[in-house]
Each structure stands twice: as C-alpha cells, then as structure tokens.
Amino acid sequence: MEIEYSKASIILRNKSLSDVDKFVLDFVDILKNHFRYVIVSGYVAILFGRSRGTEDIDILIEKITKSEFFNFVSEIEEKYDFLNPEDREGLYEMLSENLGIRISKKNEIIPNIEFKIIKNEVEKYVLDNRLKVGLDKNLLYISPIEIQLAYKLFLGSEKDIMDAVYLYELFQNNIQRDEIEYWAKYFKIQDKLDNFW
Amino acid sequence: MKSNTGPNILRFKINWIISGEEMKESEKKKFDENREQILKELQEEKERNFKQKIEFVRLYAEWIKKTPNKEWSKQHSKFINSMYKKD
Numbered sequence: 001m002e003i004e005y006s007k008a009s010i011i012l013r014n015k016s017l018s019d020v021d022k023f024v025l026d027f028v029d030i031l032k033n034h035f036r037y038v039i040v041s042g043y044v045a046i047l048f049g050r051s052r053g054t055e056d057i058d059i060l061i062e063k064i065t066k067s068e069f070f071n072f073v074s075e076i077e078e079k080y081d082f083l084n085p086e087d088r089e090g091l092y093e094m095l096s097e098n099l100g101i102r103i104s105k106k107n108e109i110i111p112n113i114e115f116k117i118i119k120n121e122v123e124k125y126v127l128d129n130r131l132k133v134g135l136d137k138n139l140l141y142i143s144p145i146e147i148q149l150a151y152k153l154f155l156g157s158e159k160d161i162m163d164a165v166y167l168y169e170l171f172q173n174n175i176q177r178d179e180i181e182y183w184a185k186y187f188k189i190q191d192k193l194d195n196f197w
Numbered sequence: 198m199k200s201n202t203g204p205n206i207l208r209f210k211i212n213w214i215i216s217g218e219e220m221k222e223s224e225k226k227k228f229d230e231n232r233e234q235i236l237k238e239l240q241e242e243k244e245r246n247f248k249q250k251i252e253f254v255r256l257y258a259e260w261i262k263k264t265p266n267k268e269w270s271k272q273h274s275k276f277i278n279s280m281y282k283k284d
Contacts, residue, residue, distance in 0.1 A: 001262050001269065014266040018274035019281055049261045049273050050254075053280040110281065158247060162254050169258030 001049070005174040009132040012048070017135070020046065020111055024057055025138045027080075027103070027113055032139075034072045035061040038130040040143045040151075045163040047133070047142070048170055052159070056102065056114040060123055066092050081106055122147075122186075145175050150183035153192045164196065207235070 004011040017025070024043065031037050039047075041058040064072075069092045073082075082091060083102035091101050098119045104112035118124050130141040142148075145167055152164035168175075184193040228235075261269050 001264065002266055012266060014270070016267065016270040016274045018277035020277055021274070046277070049269055051257065051273065051276055053277065158250070162250060165251055165254050166258050169255050170262065 001170070003174075005171070009134065011134040013134075013136055015135050017138075020054075020057075021135075023105065023111055024113075025135070025140060027076075028059075028140050029138075030076055031059070031061075031072075034068065034075070035064055036127060036130075037061045038127045038141050038143055040126060040148065042159075042163060044142045044145075044148055045166050048167070050163060050166045052162075055110050056112050058100075058114045058116070060116055060118050060127055062127060063117055064095075069095065076103070079106060080104065081108075083109065083112060144179075145171050146179035147183045149175070150180050150187055150189065150193070153184065153196060154187040154189050156189075156192070168196070 002013065015021075020043070024039070028037065028039075038060050039057060040060055042052075042054045043057040046052065046054060070088055073088050073091070080103050083104055084091060084094065086094060086101075094101055095115075095117050098117070100114040100116040102112045102114055104110070118127055126143045126147060129144050131144055133140050133142055149164045149167050152160040152167070181190075181193065184190050
C-alpha cells in the first residue's frame with residue numbers, strides 16, 4: 001500500500017474503487033456542499049482494505065437547522081430513498097433527538113448511510129479533527145485513526161476488535177500512540193489496550 | 198489428558214437430530230453429566246478461533262502493506278462487490 005500520511009490527511013492513489021466506495025463518494029460529493037461531515041466506524045477500515053462487508057456507513061454531521069436539512073433533502077430525494085417512514089419534518093425531528101436516519105440509493109436497501117448529528121464533545125472533536133482522504137480525484141473525510149481505534153476497542157465485539165487490529169497494523173508507523181492511550185483512558189478501556197499492545 | 202467425551206456426544210446429538218428419534222432418558226443424562234466439560238471445550242474453541250482470526254487479520258494487513266494499491270484494491274473491490282451482488 002502506498003500512502004502519504006500526515007496529521008490532517010491521507011493520500012491513497014490508484015485505488016480500484018468498490019461499489020461501496022462509489023456509493024459513499026457519490027453521496028459525500030453532494031453532502032459536502034451542505035454540511036461538514038465525518039465518516040466513522042466500520043467503513044474507515046474497509047476503505048483501507050479490510051475484507052469485510054457492512055450494511056451501513058456511519059456519517060456524523062454538524063448541527064443544522066430545519067431549513068438546511070430540507071434543502072439537503074430536496075437535492076438528494078430524486079436519487080436517494082430515506083428508509084425511515086417519516087416525512088421530512090419527522091426525519092428532522094429524529095435527527096434533533098440524536099437518532100440516526102438511513103439513506104440508500106433509490107429502490108435499494110443495502111448499503112445505506114446512517115446519518116446523525118453530533119451529540120457530544122467527543123463527536124465534535126472527531127468532526128473538528130477529521131482526516132482528509134484523497135483518492136485520486138475524489139475526496140472524503142474520516143475520523144482520526146487514533147480515536148477510531150480506541151473507540152473500536154470500547155465497542156468490543158469480535159468484528160470491532162479485528163477492525164482495531166487491522167487499523168493498528170496498517171498505520172502503526174503513522175499514528176500517535178499517546179493519543180490512542182489518551183482515548184483509551186477516556187473510554188475507560190486501558191485494560192483492553194494493554195492486552196491489545 | 199484431553200477428554201474427547203464432548204465431541205462424541207455432539208456427534209451423537211447430530212445423529213439423533215437427523216434420525217428424528219426421541220432421545221432416551223439415559224442419553225439425556227449423558228448430556229447433562231458432561232455439560233460443563235462440553236461448554237468448557239466450546240469456550241476454548243471459541244477463544245482459539247478468535248486468536249486465529251486476529252492472526253489472519255495481521256497477516257492480511259502485512260500483505261496489504263507490501264502490495265501496490267492497484268493490486269490489493271483490485272482484489273479487495275472484487276470481494277466487496279461480490280457481497281452486494283444483486284440477482
């Protein structure tokens with residue numbers, strides 16, 4: 001894997017894009033014109049080659065007003081479905097209550113985007129410190145790897161631990177170990193991190 | 198010494214499910230008597246499998262790291278696409 005890694009960005013050239021990559025890139029290409037966003041969780045590992053599927057791609061966005069949300073809905077509704085039965089008022093209400101809404105390509109269910117508004121300081125940190133990923137002509141934003149890795153250990157399922165192992169193996173020469181330790185302490189999972197090293 | 202009671206009993210249970218026969222009281226007793234041993238062996242197997250999966254993830258990450266983007270991503274996209282293939 002040839003990558004150019006810096007504190008704020010990763011460049012990955014010549015990647016043969018999967019259908020899921022294309023789905024995500026098409027979506028964020030519209031999203032970026034409306035809101036600041038960050039992709040978190042499983043897709044981060046999949047983007048860099050982890051060999052597993054996922055039903056959903058988790059995206060966090062900044063706090064938005066109802067009219068901003070309605071403008072966004074107007075732009076995407078021709079190409080995308082909202083999988084929740086609510087109308088746009090109801091969808092905005094869900095977002096305001098910190099619930100995720102699901103968006104898929106028209107007449108498809110999987111994969112879908114799970115779309116949420118940031119709800120606490122940690123998610124705000126992830127959004128403010130998002131990492132830019134350049135894929136040739138395409139661009140997307142992901143969570144910083146350090147917090148992602150600690151959060152995966154916090155979640156703790158077999159799949160999450162394997163994602164954490166994969167990200168660590170891949171980026172161990174680029175990431176800040178003390179940052180992972182900070183987040184592990186924050187999430188109260190130092191014991192899991194000790195086993196992990 | 199490692200007991201092989203567990204797997205034998207499991208094999209018996211599979212045969213019993215296939216044949217559809219009623220399980221006799223004596224057979225039920227055999228299951229109950231060895232329950233703790235079977236659960237211990239299954240737990241050990243689960244942990245062994247998990248360690249093997251982690252080892253594979255490490256091995257796979259090593260392969261990704263030393264393989265050019267064009268090459269690993271071609272295989273990876275083929276694999277990912279196959280999971281979302283529509284009929």
